[in-house]
Amino acid sequence: MDEVNGVVPPYAAGVGVGVGFGGNFRKVSREEDWRFHATEFAKGVAELSVEFGKGCRDVVRQSILRDDSFVVRHFRGPCKAACTKLKFLNEYLPEDRDPMHSWSVVSVVFAVVIAVLIVTSESDTTTQLIQKLHIYPPNATRILLPDGRHLAYHEQGVSFDSARFTLIAPHSFLSSRLAGIPGIKGSLLQEFGVRLITYDLPGFGESDPHPQRNLESSAMDMLYLSYAVHITDKFWVVGYSCGSIHTWAALKYIPDRIAGAFMVAPLVNPYEASMNKVETRRTWDKWTTKRKFMYFLARKFPVALPYFYKRSFLSGNLDRIDKWLSMSLGTRDKGIIEEVKYQEFWKRDLGESVRQGNVKPFVEEAVLQVSNWGFSISDLNVQKKHQGKGVFFWLKSLYKRPQQELTGFLGPIHIWQGMEDRVVPPSMSEYVHRILPGAMVHKLLYEGHFTYFYFCEECHRQMLTTVFGNPQGPLTVEVDLIPPVKDKDDVDEKNEEMEEEVEVSYSDVTFI
Structure with a gap:
């Protein structure tokens, strides 16, 4: 019936699809059918989000932004004064733009940019501070x-x-x-x-x-x-x-x-x-x-x-x-x-x-x-x-005074x-x-x-x-000044050599 009326059903949409009676239709794949449903679902979510936002806006206007509300009574004056001082900024906006809407978008974008910059800077700093532990070669006694x-x-x-x-x-x-x-x-x-x-x-x-x-x-x-x-x-x-x-x-x-x-x-x-x-x-x-x-x-x-x-x-x-x-x-x-x-x-x-x-x-x-x-x-x-208890230790203490350890x-x-x-x-x-x-x-x-x-x-x-107490320095190390005792044969041999030298010297002197 849709074909007769010239309406193309969703599952027949595609390149080369004829429109109206006598059109040539091609078969739609499962992948294209999934994409279509996903797109429609996203559109539905977007529309619901917009309606939800409008509802929240109406609730805020009716409950918080009323003339007799706490927020309006206490903050209307300061906000109005601030807006009056910042009104000159509206001259930089296009003529067909609503200042309230434009500055709201600008504020949100500015906040997002600042947040991104902060996160990025913290991430860079953390990366720079990470150092690997260095272990030296073993050298202990x-x-x-x-x-x-x-x-x-x-x-x-x-x-x-x-x-x-x-x-x-x-x-x-x-x-x-x-x-x-x-x-x-x-x-x-x-x-x-x-x-x-x-x-x-x-x-x-x-x-x-x-x-x-x-x-x-x-x-x-x-x-x-x-x-x-x-x-x-x-x-x-x-x-x-x-x-x-x-x-x-x-x-x-x-x-x-x-x-x-x-x-x-x-x-x-x-x-x-x-x-x-x-x-x-x-x-x-x-x-x-x-x-x-x-x-x-x-x-x-x-x-x-x-x-x-x-x-x-x-x-x-x-x-x-x-x-x-x-x-x-x-x-x-x-x-x-x-x-x-x-x-x-x-x-x-x-x-x-x-x-x-x-x-x-x-x-x-x-x-x-x-x-x-x-x-x-x-x-x-x-x-x-x-020291122990009992009669035995008592009798022992009568004859011998126990040592108090x-x-x-x-x-x-x-x-x-x-x-x-x-x-x-x-x-x-x-x-x-x-x-x-x-x-x-x-x-x-x-x-x-x-x-x-x-x-x-x-x-x-x-x-x-x-x-x-007061510093007294290290202890004095005693040094043994007595020369080491040599072997007896070496001592006798050394003595004989000295006697020979003395005799030679004496004979030389006598000869002269």
């Missing part, structure tokens, strides 16, 4: 431990035979043996006669991983290292931030080898049961939500940590330390991590830390921070050893704590001072987490002076 593992260490200061004091420093999370006391000068160590030894924790840097690492094994590694580097006397341990957990372990498991300890912003297990409610609340309130979440994962779901570590510091790209460790830093800490000397140190230390590319040591270190240590810090208190750690403990520290809150040091009254806590009013320990020569001098 290593020792062989009794279990067959190798431990890498780094030595600074005076030699072992002239050292007045020896320090051993385990490093913190995402660090290496290169850290030690960052920026400390060799001249200062020489002035105090200090020998500083730092080492890579198992799996970090060039140290072999430990199959079942815990804090007791960490203390034993420190003990074996002291024997290997010729430390015959007691030594001091240094702890910074989360690396202090290994310092606490040394004080617990090898106290007879430790002369003393000094720590800066020492970390305490945030889940420690002996912390009171105030200390716990003040500790957790200082941390970011992401940091709290990472502690939760380390304690409950450590299998999820590799996902985050591989996407951050194990990805091979450089980024800010506060972002990777989810730290909230104060103004002074933010300033020091932006300095060139810190950036250079951070890149070198980070590259050495992740040298092996193994995520397991980092997971182990994170779990150690929040799990059961196997001891409490209160165990380090000096106390009398229990002391347990715990007998040496001094110094702690420096920045009161503006948001990484290791001051509440942790206050907790340590509460359960270890003998520990000396030095409060730093305007210092953060990095400012007192990193690249501060005056701060380093203050710490060494507080612990060791």
Whole structure:
């Protein structure tokens, strides 16, 4: 019927299609039929959108733009005054254009262009800031431990035979043996006669991983290292931030080898049961939500940590330390991590830390921070050893006075704590001072987490002076002035030669 009336049905549209009675029609393909339906659907959507926009416009006019509405009553005057001042811009529009419509379009286009420029500039800046992590060739000195593992260490200061004091420093999370006391000068160590030894924790840097690492094994590694580097006397341990957990372990498991300890912003297990409610609340309130979440994962779901570590510091790209460790830093800490000397140190230390590319040591270190240590810090208190109970011990005490043996750690403990520290809150040091009254806590009013320990020569001098007193220089090495004893036959032969020379000389003189 449509053909008779001269109307071409949609499915017959195409090139070469006749119009009217007797036209030659060709068969339409499925692809052309799909395109037709898609076009019609798009037209329908456009028409509905236009009608919807008109409806929204009418609703706005009837509800918001009425004379008695809140918007009109409060903003009509300022808008009218602004439009009056900007009315001269209408002269630049074509005569047949409505100013209201034209300036609306111009404003939208301007906003879109600004947004595109901002996104493009941010994308370009991000691309420029991404740097690849550089790992240097291995060059560490290593020792062989009794279990067959190798431990890498780094030595600074005076030699072992002239050292007045020896320090051993385990490093913190995402660090290496290169850290030690960052920026400390060799001249200062020489002035105090200090020998500083730092080492890579198992799996970090060039140290072999430990199959079942815990804090007791960490203390034993420190003990074996002291024997290997010729430390015959007691030594001091240094702890910074989360690396202090290994310092606490040394004080617990090898106290007879430790002369003393000094720590800066020492970390305490945030889940420690002996912390009171105030200390716990003040500790957790200082941390970011992401940091709290990472502690939760380390304690409950450590299998999820590799996902985050591989996407951050194990990805091979450089980024800010506060972002990777989810730290909230104060103004002074933010300033020091932006300095060139810190950036250079951070890149070198980070590259050495992740040298092996193994995520397991980092997971182990994170779990150690929040799990059961196997001891409490209160165990380090000096106390009398229990002598036993019962009638037998009572009768024995009547005839022989029992010797009161002391347990715990007998040496001094110094702690420096920045009161503006948001990484290791001051509440942790206050907790340590509460359960270890003998520990000396030095409060730093305007210092953060990095400012007192990193690249501060005056701060380093203050710490060494507080612990060791006035500098006395290295020990004098005694030199044996007695010549070595030679073989007896060589001595007799030498004496005979000297006698012959004397006789010849004497005869010559007599002859003359």
